[in-house]
Amino acid sequence: MLQVEHLRCGYGGEPVIKDLSFSVAPGDRLCVLGPNGCGKTTLLRAVSGLLPAQGKVTVCGEALSKLSRKKSAQKIALMSQMSSVYFSYTVYETVMLGRYAHMRQGLLAGEREEDRKLVLESLRRTGTLELKDKLITELSGGQLQRVFLARTFAQDPQIILLDEPTNHLDLKYQLQLVEDLKDWARQGERCVVGVLHDINLALAFANQILLLDEGRAVAFGKAEEFDLSLISQIYHVDVEQYMRSSFQRWEHASSPQAKL
C-alpha cells in the first residue's frame, strides 16, 4: 500500500534521512520511533510529498512524484504538529476543508451530501460534534487537536500520516485516538503511519514498528517481535527500569495496605 525505497532527503547540507526503505500493508499501523532529530517529521513530510526527496515512494501502486497535489491528497493525509490559528473559522467549516481534494473547483461547486455526511461522521468520531458551531480560535489545545484530526478523517485518504497526534490530548482522548485509528485502518484497505513518543501508547497502537536513529532504520518489523531493549540503547536510558518503577508504584497504590 505504501512503499518507500532508498529514500534520501533533507533541507540542504547533510541529508536528514539517509537511505531508508520500508513498506506498509493495508490494515497496518506503523509507529515510527526514535530520539529527537532522528528524522521522523522529515520522513512524514517526504512521504506525503511536501519535501522533495530522492528514492521512490509508491502510494497505492502509483509513484508519488507522478501524482498531482490534489490526487495525492486524496490518497494520503498528513496531520502535522499543531500550528496556531489566526483566522476564526467554525469547527464545521474547518473540518469541511478536509474535503477540499475531493471537491470540484469553481464558483458554484459546493459541498455535496456525501461531504456533509463524512464531515459529521468525522466530528462524531473525534468527539467534537458538539463543538460544531464554535470558532476554532475559542478552542483549547486539546479540542483543536481533535478538530484537526476530524479534518484528517474527513479527507478520507487511504493512508494517514500523523505527527505526534497525542500532543495536547488528555489520557482519555489519547487512548480513544489509538482505538479510533485502529478501527479506521481495519475498515477497508487503509493504513496509518504515526510518530508517537509514548512507548506504551505506541505499543497499544502499532502492529509494526520502525525505529530510526540518525536517519537510518535501526529496526523494522512486527510490533510483537520488537526487541524493546533496542529502545534503551537508542535513547540511552534504562526504559525497563523506568517502566518497572512506575509499575511498582501502581501495585503499591492498589495493594490492601495502601488502602488502609
Next chain:
Amino acid sequence: MAFLALLALGAVVLGIGVGSVFIPPADTCRIILNRLFGVSLPESIDPVYPGLVTEMRMPRVFMAFLTGAAMSLGGTVMQSVLKNPLASPYGLGISAGAGLGAALVIVTGISGGILGAFLLPAVSLLFAVVTVVLVIGISARLDRGMSNTTIILIGMVLSLFLNALMSMLATSSPEHAQRINLWQLGSFSMKEWRQVQILLPVVLLCLAVFLFCAREMDVMTFGEEQAEALGVNLKVLKWVLTGTVAVLTGSAVAFVGIIGFVDLIAPHVVRKFFGSSHRRILPASALFGGTFMVLCDLAARTLVPPKEIPIGAITALLGAPFFLYLYFAGRRRR
C-alpha cells in the same frame, strides 16, 4: 450582507448628494434612476442638479467606491495568501512601483500619444505589476518553496529601494516634487466616467477570480504545509492570486494615487462580523471598503471647504482610531 449592501447604497447616495451644493437624497435617487434606467424626472428638481450629479459627483463617488473595494479586496487576499494579518498589497511593492512609474511620467513630462491622459495611470499600473512580478520572481528564485516570509521580506526590500529611487527623482527636479507628492497622497477629484468604465470591469473580474479561489484561500489561511497536505497547489495559486491583486490594486492606485489603510483594516473589520470563510468575506470586504472610502472622500471634501484634505490622510485619520477601537474592544472580551 444585505445590511452592508444597504449601507453601501446609502453611502453612495449621501456621497453624491452632499457637497458644495446639497442635493436632497430623494432627488439624488431620482436623478440616478433617471440616468441609469430612464425613469422620468419630476419638474420640481433644480435643472442644475442632473448635470452636477451625473458629470461631477457620480463619477467621483463611483471611483471612490471602486477604489475602496479594490484596496480592501487586495488586502483580504494578501492577508490570506501570506497567512499574515498585517500583510497588504502595498507590502508587495505595488505602491512603490506605481509611485515610481507616476514620478517618471511627471518628471520627464512625456506626452501621452494615443494614451492621452491615460499615460500616467498606464505607466504606473505597468510599474506596479512589474514590481509584483519581480517580488514573486525573486522570492521563487531564492526559495523554491516561495515561503511567505521570503515574499514579505523581498517585497519590503524592493519597496524601499523603489521609494528611494522616487525620492531621488523628486529631489532632482524640485519643480515637479509637489505634483509627485500630491499624486502620492491620492485624490478623487477630477474623475470622469471613462475611468469608472475601466475600473469597474477590472474590479468585477478580479472579484470573480478571487471567488473562484475562495476555498483554496480558506485552506491557505491554515498555513502552507497544511494547505499542501490538503491538496492545494500552492505555487500556482500564489502566482494567480498575487498577480490578480497586482492588477486590481495597481489599476486603482494608478487612477487615484496611493491611498492606504483600507486595505489593512477592511479585512479585519469584515472578519469580525462575517467570520473567516472567503465566500462571505470577499464580497463583504468589497462592500465595506467601498462604503468606507465614499464616506472618507465625503469627509475629505466637506470638512474644511473649499479646501480638500488629502484622502490618504483622512483614511488614516478615521481608520486608525476605528481600528484600535475594534481591536481592543475584541481583546477585552477575550
